[in-house]
C-alpha cells in the first residue's frame with residue numbers, strides 16, 4: 310500500500326522524508342547506515358546545547374530519564390533505547406519518515422509504540438526547524454516515556470484519538486496534545502518546570518516558557534485548552550500548568566464525548582487570549 314506524505318497545515322514546502330520507505334502502518338526501519346558524520350555531529354551539538362539548559366528548567370522526571378537515551382555524542386540506535394524502554398514501561402519507539410496521519414499515529418500510541426522521525430535536520434536548520442526531526446522526537450518525547458504514569462497517559466491519548474476521530478473531534482484533541490505533551494509546564498516542589506517536548510527540545514522556548522514574564526500561564530483546564538488555537542511558528546503565548554502527571558492522567562480520564570459537544574458550541578480562543586482574572 311502506498312502511503313501519502315504528511316505536512317503541517319497548508320504548506321508549499323515539499324514534505325520531508327522518504328515515504329516510500331514506510332509500510333502500511335507508516336513505520337520504517339531506522340536506516341542507521343544512512344547517517345553521515347555530519348548528521349551525528351548535528352545530534353551531538355544539539356544534545357550538548359540542550360543538556361546545558363535543562364537544569365532548573367526541565368522537570369526532575371525528565372532530567373532523571375534523559376541518560377536512558379544512551380550515547381549523546383552520536384545518534385542513538387532505536388533498538389538500544391528499546392531494550393531499556395521496554396523494560397521500564399513496555400513502550401517501544403518505531404521509526405517513521407516524518408509526520409504521519411491521525412489514525413496510524415493514534416493506533417501506534419494505543420499500542421504503546423511511539424513514532425520517531427529517523428532523519429535529522431540540516432546544519433542550516435540548527436536553530437530552528439518547523440517539523441519534528443529525530444532530535445525533537447528523541448530528546449523531547451522519549452525520556453518521559455520511561456515514567457509509568459506519563460507512559461500510561463500517552464497510551465490513553467492514542468485510544469482517545471481513535472475515539473475522537475469517530476466523533477470528528479481530532480482538532481480539539483490535537484490542542485490538548487499541543488498544550489500538554491508538546492508545550493506543557495509542571496509545578497514541582499522547587500518551582501515551575503517544562504515537561505512538553507516542544508519546549509524541551511528548543512533552546513529559546515525553554516527559557517521563554519519557564520522564565521519569561523510575558524506569556525500567560527494557566528492551570529490545566531481541558532475545555533479551555535480545547536478552545537484555544539495554537540501557533541506552530543512562534544513561542545507560545547499561553548502555557549497550561551499541571552502539578553503532577555497524575556493530574557494530567559486524571560483530568561483526561563473522563564469520557565470526552567460530552568466535552569467535545571460542549572466545546573464545539575463555544576467560541577474559539579486566540580493563542581494569546583488572556584484569561585479573565587477570577
Ligand code: PHE
Pocket residue numbers: 462465466468469470472473485561562563564565566
Ligand atoms: N478520556 C478521553 C475520552 O474519553 C480519552 C483521552 C485520554 C484523551 C487521555 C486524551 C488523553 O475521549
Ligand code: FE
Pocket residue numbers: 441445446449450491506507
Ligand atoms: Fe513532538
